[in-house]
Amino acid sequence: MSSPMSANRFLDALRGEGLDVVEVGDWRTHNRNHKGPWGPVHGVMIHHTVTRGTANTVRICRDGYASLPGPLCHGVIAKDGSVHLVGYGRANHAGLGDDEVLRAVIAEKGLPPDNEATTDGNRHFYGFECENLGDGVDPWPKVQLDAIAKAAAAVCRVHGWTQRSVIGHLEWQPGKVDPRGFTMASMRERIAERLR
Secondary structure, eight states: OOOOOHHHHHHHHHHHHTOOOOOOETTGOOSOOOGSSSOOOOOEEEEEOOOOOOHHHHHHHBBBOOOSSSSSSSSEETSSOOOOEESSSTTTOEEOOOOOHHHHHHTTTOOOOOOOOEEETTTTTTEEEEEESSSSSSSHHHHHHHHHHHHHHHHHHHHHOGGEEEGGGGGGGGTTOOOOSSOOHHHHHHHHHOOO
């Protein structure tokens, strides 16, 4: 069980991994903590945005929608590999997911199928939204894939986690397909390489 790192420690960890980090407004205190607890944290969740254009993507992920208020993640990973911090604390990114998947993430074991949505993931996961249309055609530039691996590895280093603590939204919540366009197995290999 891990307590969330401080916002400043999060920023330092990302920069320490060599990432280009952009701080967006009051990101350190922009959260949904009034809706429930943030922590203990157990892993990192990767998403795609189904948006085009970095400025538009960052705005949506920071502000959210009428039906889903922001922040929708902690960091937005743009096509150019930059990481835009839009919130810190509880964020509307994971939603309800499978408790067996959470237990596997905590134990850092192989993931079971996600076949129920009964457990609050917003409490337990750091979330990175990655700029991509999510149609399986929109490309994932190497610099962006590298940035995803670096961001996840940065969080894992602080908490002493391995790549098995990093999952995709599609591995957490039934019916989700993100991230689409690369496999989480290949991403975990990238993360493992960085952690080595």
